[in-house]
Amino acid sequence: MSKFKDKEGGVLLSLSGQWVSWTHTVAASTAFISALIVGISLHYHKIVQNEHYGYPDEWFPSVSATIGDRYPERSFFMIFIAITSGPRFMLVGLWYLLTRKPGHKLPGFVAFMGVFRTLTCGGWTYITSTDDHDWHDILMISYIVATLPWTTGCIALSPPNPRAITLRKYLAGAFFGTLVPLIYFFIQHKVHRVAGAYTTYAFFEWSLIILDVGFDAVTAIDFATFELVVRDVGGSSKGENRSSVPSAVLEKEKAKATGILPARFTWSEALDTIADVYHGFVFWTTLTSLGLVVWFFPLWYMGISGFEAFVMTSVSPFLLGIGPLRSLVQGNLRIVHLLSLAGIASYLVINPTMRLCVLGFGVAMSCLGWVATLSAESVHEVRFESKVLGLMVGLIMSSTAKFMWKTNNPIWPIMHAENGGWNGVGLTLGVLAALRFTRRSPLMSGSLSNDKNQKGSAMLAAFGIGGLFFGLHSLLSDTSTMILWVWEGFPIRGPYFSTHGWCTLAAMSLGLFGGIYKPNAAGGWVQYLAGTLGAMVLTFFSHWLGYFGALALATYLTAVSVPLLSAAAKKSPAVSFGLGFLIYNFLVLFHVWVVAYAFVPGGPLVREHTDWVMITMMTFIGLGVYNFQSSRPRRQQAKRPSASQHKKYFGASTLFINIVFLCAAFRRFPTNDYKPYHPEDRIVTAGIWTIHFSLDNDMWSSEYRMRDLIKEAELDVVGLLESDQQRIIMGNRDSTQFLAEDLGMYVDYGPGPNKHTWGAALLSKFPIVESKHHLLPSPVGELAPAIHATLDVYGQLIDVFVFHSGQEEDPEDRRLQSEYLADLMGSTPRPSILLSYLVTKPLKGNYNTYVSERSGMHDVDPTDWDRWCEYILFKGLKRVGYARLSRSTITDTELQVAKFVIPQSEVEIAQQRALSAEERDRRVEEGEVPEGWRFPALFRGQGVRGHRYHVFNEPRYYN
Template identity: 75%
Template structure:
């Protein structure tokens, strides 16, 4: 150890050593912990630690970090011993870095030190609580560690003393750490979802690389801590701002600002940060209210089976037209706080039980919300910085809404169709919304009366662009799964998946928004507009990954152009630009529904299946705004452009931080939602599976509440292994851009095929299965007059045997020719397979009559699950090549308008297949019924629903299940 340098003052010091030994000891001991476990594990349990749930040696030949350190003695003990010793230097390292960087009046060092401490504690958490001990807590602590690594890494770069070598190493190691996350996730998906042999070994190399980069990043502090001597004494004066490097301090500061995108270059102000948080949350409330309007409107035509009249409330977005009346405009501009508070009616609506009153409450909230935000933007338009901040709050609020919907399985937790029983956080959301409004409106309005146009150009073009951009943002970006489902085409998976790849949409939204803020000259060009148009065309015309690449390009463009378009509109007459703009938006919303609901609306046949027309009109509307912006740019003097570039941008740093935080929250939810592949049928010992068919009425129950939880409970308690869901496509504005199948599949542990996507213009058909879906194709059956009839043809691996499943929704009663053609098409489709098969369907026919005899025929080879069930009209289950053992009908309570029908089948072993086919062919044997007591216990339906049942669900029509010869 070195002797103290200031001997005249420190003669009494017995021990003194340089601060860099803290860093070196931390580095050596941390690496020893991991490497000792790796060496011991490979020496003693090599084949066991390279084994995973799918493969072992030789396909997998290098162990992952978790397999190495987590489960086996003695390697786990080696790791825990050294990682415990590491904790001392780790805490000391965080403390010394704080002492090195702390300066009076600067809050950032305290925040970074706090992040370092939490990061250290969570590191101990996930290393000592392994996934075997407690999987949930291990994941939570691991995610927390990664989350706090982000501010620690960027903060250390921002606060780095003027040392060129240290800054360089930190940048390289941080880039290596975060760059490794992308291939790490990719190969984990290849292993976990696609079960690629050897993928986990490659994943393991990236996982070990993370360890090397992470520890190496902290090792760089050795280059800074040589300024400390532990007693402690600053021997070089670096903590006082003295530059010991040969590189000029100004150059190093510029390099640090570049490395952190300037986020940390200014002092952090808690009040400013709170302002931005309130603004963004209030923007989130706006989008939550707006996106809920379609849902509560849609409830009524569902029950009226046609135009109900309540659709008129779609026009409640036209609140801004009141700003054209001078006394009202003056009142609203002066009383903005009251207007914004009244807009929260859309959140209060969940307390209103009656559906009609709830609809009107939401409509009032949307009216006030659109009015309040337009008034605020118009008022702030005289101050470019405040205007940009409000516009960013509005758009980042959309991104926050998408993140929240992903975390809640495509439902928004503060929607009026949510409450505590189905996962809603309405009360919490409302309380935060009130606080956000009070903060949002704490600054007085900049303009309270006269509203003059403050920019050249055309108000008409600007209004058209507002309609186009709001429709685009709402219809495509209010949920991360919408465009993914546009490109979905079944199994095997050849494109993105909602619960795995949704973050790509969030990244594209983030990048687009940053371009819209920092590169407005780029996004407001015809070249950028052309890229956006190409993206829209690719999304509309193609599927799989190529189609999604178009979606990402379009996403970047839409988010980027939204900033200048909305800012431009705010500088013009608010009543005209936003009033007319929202009217055009409403037209596109209705058009967006008409292309599917053409059979129920006037003029519907003319727009039937024309999503391409909608996309063209949307992009042309946005193009009108681009033309207006480019025209104004050409007339703007160069000195005005320069002045605009020099305006204060401090608020942007807080928005960048907010975007980073939202991305982290999304990734955290993404990690928790990652597929577990724990798909276990209920009775594998009997080779039994239970199949069901249910028309779920767009996941809105009879009282206008979201019904996923109640559906989940009934499906689980009925022990259903394979189920077809109809009226299940919710990816439209009017249905909230939702996807019920995500929640059901992940909660119940099932594979899911969404069926024909939202760009295929059907009401939806979906398949959920406990068994692997090996292949699926989607069909749109002949429908010359009425609505398109969707069908799924899937092949499942059921206990090692291939079983075909058909899910089908036929046309309406009013279109007999459609239904006849569809019955012929489906009969041939079912007859095309010689494998065991079942049909889960909505046929719109009476038993033993009409088209029934086409579905159940020699052409299809299918048999009715119970021909004596005379009380059917819509739902039917057919089968062939299987041993049918039971059939039941379960009442729906108030979940939907249709019961749940279920049937039980046994998959014959290979040597029994011929016998089963022969038995199916003989009616007297096929239809012979037996008593429940004669059926093995594992083959029986649950007793839970006998008699009065539970929660309004009980066996009905027959009062109890029926069992058949087996």
């Protein structure tokens, strides 16, 4: 109620604080509602139209289409949202005055986030996607990220009013819960192009607006005790916080609403949490990079190089079996953890061999330091849980960082500034985190003889640790790994790496905190059976069913990590972790040999047996579960879940990482609006390239250099071979994600990492209508992968085959594969292109099976005698150009490219098929072909960055 008093009383105006909340609510609601009414009235059919469908398939506009696309609804929204800013800033200020308490930092932090959130709202409001798409998205994402601490902070600071607490709890829960169906229907619209999905998405989007405004409207309940006064005499007043102590019932209700938030925020505890998580991130960064750097050497030696021995650097915890050395390590943990940063600093070493040596030392120190820390802290529940949470949330952060950098960790030693690395920043933060991580003196766990008093077996604990770390590393160090296990090509019938990766991260997060709050349940046999079932479903099924098994397994692995690490830390660290990492290394080699069997002794015994690897992993974890069960007292009092401060800090950090992941996923949503380079000429430029697992000759990640060459060569379609990197030795990464998204292309990864091939992938500027994956006959040698894809090219269906033949040492395999592929190519009547690695000489042997009446395919240039591996074949198309581009130091194989004109009718296709060999292969000069048919001139002569036309020294043209 407002009041007016005479000037003698000194008060000109007084009104209830509720008016600030109501003014904010009315102004914000009017901004959106007025824009919606005006938009529907004036531009209904235009604002319900999207890139795929319009009215009547889509009949309700999205928020963004309503407020940002057209005049005058855009102006209505901007005017009222500007009016909202005044009461908005007042609302944030009043909330701070209401919640501030001496010695508490959380109210100030929440107020800061409230102001920041308000400013970013103004940013994405007045900078529309039409004005500047990138800044609009950045500000929108910043607003969403700031909503998390604002919402949860308001709940944590809420005064003891049960009605307000309940409303905030339900509104916040509904807000974040709505994000799940919102994302689902956006995927249905954007990726699957389902008619009507965008309208459903729009309803959830408008629901978010209502819930967001409604959450802030609850402050009207709390501001009822405030009175705003305007006096005619200037002065400052000091508000008094209410000192009433909430009842136990209200405190219980508030704690339930607060969830993962600490009741009393301190910067010291927050910094401890950040340091623990980042140091855990550093551990996983060094461990996951070791196999990748080791792999460089056998890759270039084409066999065992001797450098494989460096994988054993992780068994350094064996050193803790030496009593004096164990005491020395535990007494100098800060030095050990700082030395572990050598793994991050190794990027400074240019020479690949020396870089591996430095990295190996860093891995040894990292494993030694972490195991010694866990062993020392195992006598104190809270400190031990904090370290375990730091280690495991560090894994979640590592997976998130790889997703943000499109499956490369930005501080791996194969990264540097030239290919997107943030190594310097990562190393600096690593030093600060290590110093903070080790600021407390370690709690010594006593002599080794104490291990005899512990129930259970250190040997069984070691098997559990080995299976656990292998599962975490091989399946959860990248959110796209298990998605690619169940990937079977187009049309999409399961999860997609960029749109569903968060589901894996969410499962990891839920599993971890389930294990923290219920460790006995996580270490139980029922949960073990559920995890084993998930592993089997993932191994034997594809599409959504297989991925549901993956989510079950992800949840289980992070949940069981808590009891397994706890049981192992109480045993002799030399046995439980030293032997544990040795067993982990055995599983790493086992999981490599199933595909690399042709290059290792005894490899054929385990060829193509990923199922054996999974069974062994789950068996070892089962032994660890048995040890945990036998270590527990037979009778113990049931412990209620603890809501101690450290768990809430780590919970908040995990939730923040999840929100960052979702924002990155929003930025990575496929646009599906890709354009070829020369549509006016109906030209397709196709290429084939063996990319050597995206490691260049100097052991740097080569995605940026590959992207530049593919873009400058103007490739519309490209086949990539030796492209499957979703294994520990290749870093569990996927270069095709970066290339496809940066170049604006559709991508088919090809046969997944559980199909035991070296990989074949397809990138296309044209929509992939359908694709099938093939594993060609390989009774002796390595499996030969193939992709058979149908593309919609300028309205004409064209078949593209990408194929990698078996190795030279197995001629019978290559003969059988040539017959299989010839039949496959001959089975389609459509115009076709083969982008391949054939391992044959031109005009000889299996070449005459690939190029034959049986296949119907023709060689792109039969006179090119200097080929052994890469070939481009075609049929039913007008071939107009062929060139070979030198690789520089990117890989060991050149890029071969060809240009084709797409026929417009069946008559033109028939005419191309009817051409004689002489007519088809008639060469002409470059000046005789149109400008749009020509290859880029920048590769002539010396070319650019080591890339030039070679062999012929210039492209060849045909007419």
